[in-house]
Amino acid sequence: MTHRQPDAPGPDEPLSDEPLPDEALSDKARSDNPLPVDPDAQLERAEADPAATAIVDPAAIDPDLADPEAVAEAVAPDREIAVAEGETLLAVDDLTVEFGGLAALDSVGFEIRRGEILGLIGPNGAGKTTCFNAITGVYKPSRGVVTFDGTVLRKTKRHEITRLGIARTFQNVRLWGEMTALENVCVGTDARHKTSVFGGIFRTPRHYREERDAVDRGMALLEFVGIGPRAAEKASNLPYGDQRRLEIARALATEPKLLCLDEPAAGFNPREKDALMELIRKIRDDGYTVLLIEHDMRLVMGVTDRIVVLEFGRKIAEGTPKEVRDNPAVIAAYLGVPDDQIGDIA
Numbered sequence: 001m002t003h004r005q006p007d008a009p010g011p012d013e014p015l016s017d018e019p020l021p022d023e024a025l026s027d028k029a030r031s032d033n034p035l036p037v038d039p040d041a042q043l044e045r046a047e048a049d050p051a052a053t054a055i056v057d058p059a060a061i062d063p064d065l066a067d068p069e070a071v072a073e074a075v076a077p078d079r080e081i082a083v084a085e086g087e088t089l090l091a092v093d094d095l096t097v098e099f100g101g102l103a104a105l106d107s108v109g110f111e112i113r114r115g116e117i118l119g120l121i122g123p124n125g126a127g128k129t130t131c132f133n134a135i136t137g138v139y140k141p142s143r144g145v146v147t148f149d150g151t152v153l154r155k156t157k158r159h160e161i162t163r164l165g166i167a168r169t170f171q172n173v174r175l176w177g178e179m180t181a182l183e184n185v186c187v188g189t190d191a192r193h194k195t196s197v198f199g200g201i202f203r204t205p206r207h208y209r210e211e212r213d214a215v216d217r218g219m220a221l222l223e224f225v226g227i228g229p230r231a232a233e234k235a236s237n238l239p240y241g242d243q244r245r246l247e248i249a250r251a252l253a254t255e256p257k258l259l260c261l262d263e264p265a266a267g268f269n270p271r272e273k274d275a276l277m278e279l280i281r282k283i284r285d286d287g288y289t290v291l292l293i294e295h296d297m298r299l300v301m302g303v304t305d306r307i308v309v310l311e312f313g314r315k316i317a318e319g320t321p322k323e324v325r326d327n328p329a330v331i332a333a334y335l336g337v338p339d340d341q342i343g344d345i346a
C-alpha cells in the first residue's frame, strides 16, 4: 500500500547544474526510505576524506570477481527445483483476502512458469501487494490455494516459505542500516545454512566453512548486482539506488526459486530504470524466476514475458505485454491515472 512513484531521480543521480523537473519527487521516495541517506553529505565526506568512503576493489579480494561469467556462475541458484523449465512453478487459485469483510483480493488465479518474468500490475489499491503478502505468508488468505513447486502453502510460516524458495523485496527499503553491505547479504545466506545452534556456539568446522562460503557468495552477489566496490560501506551510507540493489542481492542470497520484487524502481530516474531492467533480465538469465510488481509501464512492458492485471482485487487481464497493452479493460482501468501513464499503456 504505497503511493505511485512516478519517474524520479534517485539520490545517487550525478549532480547536475540543471535540476531535473521531477526532482521534488525523489524527496518523497527518500522520505519513504527508512534509512537516512544524504547524498550531499556523502559527497562532502568523500571530498574531505576519500578513504572514508570505504570503496573496495572486489578483484583484489578475489580475482574471480573481475570475471562477469564467474560471478554469474557463483550467483546462480544451487538448488533442486521439482518443476521443469517452462512449467508452473507457482499457482494461485481462487485467492481471496478480506479485511473486515472487504475483499482486497477476490478469487484471483494465475500461474508463474519457471524461468519467466511475470509482471503483476494494476492501479493503486488493486491488490498487488496483498497478493505478494498472501503468497509470502504475511497474510493468511480467507480462501484459495497457493501451490509452490508442488507444495501447497496452507499454514506455511514465513521463514518456511523462504526456505522453500520464495524471496522478496519490499516497496520501502528494509536493510540493517548499521551493518555493511556485505553483512546484509551474508545474513540472507543464513536461510540456507545447515549449522545447528550447537555448531554455531561451539564453532564447528562446518560453521566456519559456511561462514567462509557466505562471504564468498556475498561478495559475488554484490558484484552481480553492481555494488561490489561498496561491500564495506554501511548500508545507511549507500546511495538510494545502491540500497535497492543491495535488497535484491540479499533476497538472492537465500537462493530463491522465485524472486518477488515489489516496486523495485520506485524513486528511480529513467537511466536507473534502464539499468534495473538490465539487472532483472540478468537475474532471470542466471536461472531465477521473477515476479515483478511495478507501476512504471515502460519498465513492465520492456522486461516481462507475461503480465497479470488486477483492478479492485480482481484479475481483469492476463497475457503478453502486447496483449495487455491492447486490452480495452486494461486501458479503461488506467484511465483514472495521470496522462503520462496512460500514454505508456495505450
Ligand SMILES: Nc1ncnc2c1ncn2[C@@H]1O[C@H](COP(=O)(O)OP(=O)(O)OP(=O)(O)O)[C@@H](O)[C@H]1O
Pocket: 001, 002, 003, 004, 099, 104, 122, 123, 124, 125, 126, 127, 128, 129, 130, 131
Ligand atoms: N492490512 C490491511 N488492512 C486493511 N486494508 C488493507 C490492508 N492491506 C491492504 N488493504 C487494502 O486492500 C486494498 C489493496 O491494497 P494493496 O496494497 O494490495 O494494493 P496495491 O495494488 O499494492 O496498491 P499500490 O499500488 O498503491 O501499492 C486497498 O484498498 C487497501 O486499502
